[in-house]
Amino acid sequence: HIEDFKDMLADAIKIYGKNGKLLVIVDEMDRCRPDFAIRTLEITKHLLSVPGIVFLYAVDISQLRKTVESMYGAGMDAEGYLPRFFDYISVMPAPSTRDYIWDILQGFVEGNYLNDLTIEFVREKNEFGLSLRDIDRILGAYQVMHNLFLKEYSNIHARKLYLFLLTMKYK
DSSP states (O other), X not given: OHHHHHHHHHHHHHHHSBTTXXXXXXXXXXXXXXXXXXXXXXXXXXXXXXTTEEXXXXXXXXXXXXXXXXXXXXXXXXXXXXXXXXXXXXXXXXXXXXXXXXXXXXXXXXXXXXXHHHHHHHHHHHHHTXXXXXXXXXXXXXXHHHHHTGGGOOOHHHHHHHHHHHHHHHO
């Protein structure tokens, strides 16, 4: 029955997939319950491995190793276990936090204040150990405040103060 399912899936991908291919992106599986994450890996490997289907996992591999160890015990060779499920493991380079902050602020902050606010927020990012998710949350709130009333302030110190207070609120 499993082979029939795989044949039907392969046929469907040939017909409906783009150029006979189907890309499935699995994100943040490393944040799932350990049993769910391992079961998902096993199902995709054994049940859904058919020609034309490609799985792209966006995960923190070190967290996934910990998941394997928590499921099978600390003596489990997670380094040897995980490559059974992945053909290729790549590490994304760390983004430039300054460029990331600059790009976000550039969307709504006027030119005169852009550099000062970027420098200030990079300093706060380092001081408070902000993640990219933290940065998005804080700058999203800052953008709302900017659009409502901060754009009227000509004093850069007031703008910096609001950015600092938002950072304090979230961290």
